[in-house]
Each structure stands twice: as structure tokens, then as C-alpha cells.
Amino acid sequence: MALNHVAWIAVDWGTSAMRAWAMGGDDRILAEASSAEGMGTLEPSGFEPALIRLISDWLPADGVVPVFACGMVGARQGWREAQYRNVPCPPLGPEVTRITPEDRRFTVTILPGLAQKRPADVMRGEETQIAGYQAQRPDFDGVIALPGTHTKWAYVSAGEVVSFQTCMTGEMFALLADRSVLRHSVQAETFDLDAFRAAVADTLSDPQKLAARLFGIRAETLLSGLQPASARARLSGLLIGLELAATRPYWLGQDVVLIGAPRLSGLYREALAAQGVAAEVEDVTAMTLGGLAAARRGEHAE
Amino acid sequence: MALNHVAWIAVDWGTSAMRAWAMGGDDRILAEASSAEGMGTLEPSGFEPALIRLISDWLPADGVVPVFACGMVGARQGWREAQYRNVPCPPLGPEVTRITPEDRRFTVTILPGLAQKRPADVMRGEETQIAGYQAQRPDFDGVIALPGTHTKWAYVSAGEVVSFQTCMTGEMFALLADRSVLRHSVQAETFDLDAFRAAVADTLSDPQKLAARLFGIRAETLLSGLQPASARARLSGLLIGLELAATRPYWLGQDVVLIGAPRLSGLYREALAAQGVAAEVEDVTAMTLGGLAAARRGEHAE
Numbered sequence: 122m123a124l125n126h127v128a129w130i131a132v133d134w135g136t137s138a139m140r141a142w143a144m145g146g147d148d149r150i151l152a153e154a155s156s157a158e159g160m161g162t163l164e165p166s167g168f169e170p171a172l173i174r175l176i177s178d179w180l181p182a183d184g185v186v187p188v189f190a191c192g193m194v195g196a197r198q199g200w201r202e203a204q205y206r207n208v209p210c211p212p213l214g215p216e217v218t219r220i221t222p223e224d225r226r227f228t229v230t231i232l233p234g235l236a237q238k239r240p241a242d243v244m245r246g247e248e249t250q251i252a253g254y255q256a257q258r259p260d261f262d263g264v265i266a267l268p269g270t271h272t273k274w275a276y277v278s279a280g281e282v283v284s285f286q287t288c289m290t291g292e293m294f295a296l297l298a299d300r301s302v303l304r305h306s307v308q309a310e311t312f313d314l315d316a317f318r319a320a321v322a323d324t325l326s327d328p329q330k331l332a333a334r335l336f337g338i339r340a341e342t343l344l345s346g347l348q349p350a351s352a353r354a355r356l357s358g359l360l361i362g363l364e365l366a367a368t369r370p371y372w373l374g375q376d377v378v379l380i381g382a383p384r385l386s387g388l389y390r391e392a393l394a395a396q397g398v399a400a401e402v403e404d405v406t407a408m409t410l411g412g413l414a415a416a417r418r419g420e421h422a423e
Numbered sequence: 424m425a426l427n428h429v430a431w432i433a434v435d436w437g438t439s440a441m442r443a444w445a446m447g448g449d450d451r452i453l454a455e456a457s458s459a460e461g462m463g464t465l466e467p468s469g470f471e472p473a474l475i476r477l478i479s480d481w482l483p484a485d486g487v488v489p490v491f492a493c494g495m496v497g498a499r500q501g502w503r504e505a506q507y508r509n510v511p512c513p514p515l516g517p518e519v520t521r522i523t524p525e526d527r528r529f530t531v532t533i534l535p536g537l538a539q540k541r542p543a544d545v546m547r548g549e550e551t552q553i554a555g556y557q558a559q560r561p562d563f564d565g566v567i568a569l570p571g572t573h574t575k576w577a578y579v580s581a582g583e584v585v586s587f588q589t590c591m592t593g594e595m596f597a598l599l600a601d602r603s604v605l606r607h608s609v610q611a612e613t614f615d616l617d618a619f620r621a622a623v624a625d626t627l628s629d630p631q632k633l634a635a636r637l638f639g640i641r642a643e644t645l646l647s648g649l650q651p652a653s654a655r656a657r658l659s660g661l662l663i664g665l666e667l668a669a670t671r672p673y674w675l676g677q678d679v680v681l682i683g684a685p686r687l688s689g690l691y692r693e694a695l696a697a698q699g700v701a702a703e704v705e706d707v708t709a710m711t712l713g714g715l716a717a718a719r720r721g722e723h724a725e
Binding site: 197205236237238240241242243271286287288289290292293296297300301302328329330331332333335336337339340341343344345360363364366367368369 | 499507538539540542543544545573588589590591592594595598599602603604630631632633634635637638639641642643645646647662665666668669670671
């Protein structure tokens with residue numbers, strides 16, 4: 122069904138999925154759609170058709186609608202590479218990658234990610250969410266954590282991303298929970314929050330013991346009937362505890378904002394609360410759209 | 424081709440593979456065979472046929488040959504469960520699980536694994552390798568480390584396994600190297616030993632930074648052309664470094680014996696040497712056969 126009044130289209134295009142929103146001139150969401158055609162599944166020539174499959178109903182009969190996209194779509198293996206910008210810098214800047222598709226009903230602007238030289242680090246997509254938060258709180262000075270497959274911790278000050286650090290916690294959890302020997306122990310629909318809290322405290326105080334504690338989950342299942350809900354929570358707590366031990370310089374004594382999926386952000390908030398840090402949780406979709414809208418406004422301002 | 428003079432058959436039956444040896448009366452190897460029919464691939468009724476496929480040429484025209492087996496074949500999901508023995512105890516004891524197969528040309532004795540109540544831990548198969556080492560050095564007092572998918576560290580004294588600890592280092596390396604985002608960075612045939620040594624030292628001194636250092640491998644590949652041989656060695660070093668940090672109470676100031684695949688044992692020896700610990704490396708097959716032979720002698724002595 123064709124949509125009227127689509128002023129622009131927002132796209133969050135990651136490795137394993139793509140989400141798109143038809144946006145009104147006032148940045149209200151008119152429609153949304155998603156597909157599993159992430160960057161990891163596409164050849165360079167496949168991006169335009171994949172996008173059209175998702176947004177064709179939103180394209181105008183005449184005229185051109187601008188598409189603003191962030192995420193892995195701008196990676197070297199993406200549609201077209203959007204060169205990283207180096208921190209310290211504002212999360213968004215004038216350096217964007219513009220594509221003129223074969224289908225002339227839309228144009229595409231890809232926002233680049235950020236890179237840090239030392240310690241080496243990169244992000245693609247999270248910079249847009251940080252910009253979304255800055256759009257609503259331009260004076261924010263503190264730490265933004267973006268829990269996910271590769272959780273990012275960013276120190277933000279005076280409108281710039283000063284430094285950041287990535288932890289592979291989400292990916293390690295998925296690998297250990299679904300593909301390691303621990304998969305026999307942690308299949309649960311429920312979650313034991315006390316076990317989570319204890320495991321976070323445990324790794325935070327003795328991070329070096331992680332290697333041994335992981336197999337302990339399996340052994341306790343075999344020997345003392347550790348329940349799956351507790352085992353799963355403990356695995357999550359051990360890994361998030363290690364991440365908090367690694368990122369202590371980021372969160373200790375700081376204002377922390379969490380931007381991520383609600384359940385995962387809730388676990389990080391829980392873990393930080395036990396360390397005396399009260400974190401604010403923001404909706405990841407709202408931040409992504411806020412950042413893409415800020416990029417669009419920036420284009421208009423040029 | 425039928426074999427004569429087979430006095431007994433040794434079997435090391437793990438999760439993903441099975442190895443068998445036809446042994447002479449003097450415990451010399453007469454023949455060997457292996458298959459991918461590990462415990463993980465078999466239903467309980469499938470173990471006997473899988474074993475016969477491997478050893479049928481070694482079975483006598485008349486008479487009965489005893490088979491001694493260790494490993495996951497005795498797990499709850501194995502051929503028949505061999506109840507764990509609790510440490511402290513000698514690595515082998517009189518409690519074994521005997522099976523009378525439908526094929527009356529052989530009998531099967533499964534050696535049980537060891538369990539530790541606190542911290543909860545289990546092993547199946549490694550106890551037999553420890554017994555093999557004890558058979559050649561009955562007075563040994565020190566630490567035996569068995570590098571593998573799930574590396575075991577065992578403190579051995581006065582003929583007993585006093586305590587032990589398992590680290591999932593091998594499994595984590597395989598998951599991260601083959602199935603995580605790091606797979607794009609670490610595909611290499613060669614190995615950068617200096618990068619390995621630096622990474623071991625790095626995690627040993629700051630274990631809590633592991634979570635951040637892992638993604639650093641990917642970021643350095645993208646930003647500064649980190650070479651795969653160095654990236655792979657660094658991943659290995661970070662994980663073995665974390666293991667050494669976790670097991671410091673085991674190896675610090677101890678005589679350490681390494682029993683495992685030669686290449687992997689060599690890496691552990693290298694890492695321990697940098698900590699001032701000179702470790703002895705033993706051949707894992709010789710230790711397995713030595714342990715199974717000791718179990719057979721124990722049966723005869725009863």
C-alpha cells in the first residue's frame with residue numbers, strides 16, 4: 122500500500138538484519154519494515170534490490186526521497202565503504218558517503234562509523250545512536266554504553282566522542298550458550314537474577330578466575346543439579362562482570378546512559394546498580410532515529 | 424587382516440572421536456585404528472557396533488579379549504554410565520563399569536572419571552592419562568596439566584589426585600577463531616610466537632582487560648593491518664594467559680608436567696617458561712595407554 126507524505130527514510134542496516142522506517146517531515150514514524158537481509162548476506166550489487174524490497178511502497182510516484190542509513194552497510198564488505206572518522210570528534214560529521222541508485226526515486230546517504238587509533242577500536246551504527254542521545258541532551262557529559270553483540274562504551278564530552286571501548290560480551294554469551302558444552306546446562310526461558318548478581322560480583326572481584334568458573338557451570342549441573350535458569354544467569358553474570366572489570370575506568374563515578382535492547386540494558390543497569398552506579402536506560406530505536414534525523418537536518422543546514 | 428597375539432585392546436573414547444589399539448601381552452602396540460564415532464554421535468545401542476567396526480580384525484576366532492576404555496564412553500549419555508569417583512583418590516580404583524557385549528568375543532571395562540565437590544569439577548579420560556604418568560613415576564608429587572578442549576590442572580600427591588580445575592580455553596579458542604567476528608582476522612597457517620608471548624603476559628598482568636582485548640584483534644586488523652599469524656597467536660595468548668591467571672595456585676612454584684597434543688603442550692610450556700616454570704612435556708597417547716595398561720594390571724591383581 123503506497124504511503125503519502127514520506128519526507129525521508131531511515132535505515133539501520135546491520136550485519137544480520139535491516140530495519141527501515143518511513144518518516145514524516147516532522148520526524149514522526151509513518152511506517153516501518155524489517156528483513157533478514159543484513160550486510161553479511163549481501164554482495165555489493167544486492168544492496169539496492171534488498172532496500173527496494175523493503176521500501177518500495179514508500180517511494181513517490183514522482184520526486185526523490187532521501188534515505189539515511191547507518192551501520193555495517195558502510196563497511197568495506199557493505200554497499201559502499203564509508204571511511205571511519207577518527208575520535209575525538211562529534212558522532213556525526215559532514216563526511217558521509219552518497220550513493221545514486223539505479224532507481225532514481227531515492228538517494229542514499231551512508232553515515233560513517235568511528236575509529237580510535239590507540240587502543241585500536243571501531244564502531245558502525247552506535248555513533249548514530251550516540252548522536253540521537255545528544256540531540257535530546259546536547260550538554261551531556263558522561264558515558265554512553267551500548268549493550269549488544271559487541272557492546273560499546275563511549276566517553277562523551279563537549280559534544281564529542283572522546284574515546285571508546287568494545288567488548289565482545291554478547292557474542293561470547295551466544296557462542297558459549299548455544300555452541301559450547303555449556304549449551305547442555307543453560308537452556309532456560311526464565312532467569313535467576315540472584316545468580317546473575319552473584320556472578321557479576323564474582324568476576325568483578327576475581328576476573329582471572331573466569332576461565333575456571335565457566336566450566337564450573339557444567340560441573341555443577343552434573344554434580345549438584347544446578348538449574349538451567351540459574352546456570353544461564355550465571356553465565357551472563359560472569360561475562361558482564363568481566364566486561365565491567367575491563368571498563369571500570371569508563372563507568373566508575375560517571376553518569377552512565379544505556380542504549381540497547383530493553384532486556385539486556387536492564388541486566389547492565391542491574392549490574393551497575395550493585396556497583397553504586399545509577400544508569401539511565403534509553404530506547405535504542407528512538408536513539409537510532411534521532412541520530413538519523415540529526416544527520417538529515419545537518420545535510421539541510423549545509 | 425586378522426591379528427594374532429592380541430592380549431587386550433585399549434580404547435580412548437571421547438565426545439567426537441574414538442581411538443583403539445591392539446595390545447600385546449607386553450603392552451606393545453600391535454595395531455591401531457580410529458574413527459569419528461565419538462560418544463556425541465552415538466545412541467546407547469550404537470556403541471557396540473561402532474566398536475566392532477573398529478576392532479573386528481583384532482578379535483580372536485575363539486576366546487575372549489578384554490577391552491579397557493576411558494573417556495566420555497562412560498558419561499551419562501555414553502554406552503553405560505561409569506559413576507565418578509570423588510577426589511582425593513588415586514586416579515584409578517577398583518570401581519569400574521563392566522559390560523558383557525552381545526558379541527561374546529570381547530568384554531568391556533569402562534574406567535570412571537573423577538569428580539570434585541567444591542569447586543564443582545569433573546574429568547573423564549584425563550584420570551587415565553594421570554595414571555599413565557604415575558605408572559612411570561610413582562613418587563611424583565606436583566601438578567599435571569592436560570591441555571585440550573577442556574584443559575585440566577590436577578594436583579597430584581602421594582599417589583592421589585588431590586584437587587583439580589578445568590578451563591574451557593581450547594573450546595573458547597575454537598569458538599572465537601572459527602565462529603566469531605574474529606574469524607576474519609585469525610585464519611593463518613603460521614604462528615607469531617612473539618605475539619603469543621606478549622598476549623600471555625598481557626592477560627596475566629591485567630586479566631580483567633580480556634573482554635576488551637579480544638575485539639582489539641579485529642579492530643587492529645581493520646585499522647593497522649594486523650597480520651593473521653599475529654592475530655591468531657594473540658588470541659591464543661590472551662586465552663592461555665587468562666587460564667594461567669586462573670590456575671596460578673596450581674603452577675606457581677610447582678613441578679609441572681604437560682600431557683596433551685604436542686603443539687598445544689608446546690604453547691603451554693612456552694607460556695609457563697616466561698613465568699619461570701620449567702614444564703616437562705609427555706606424549707598423550709603413551710600416557711593414555713600407560714593408564715589403561717595399569718587398569719588392566721589392577722584387574723589381574725584382584
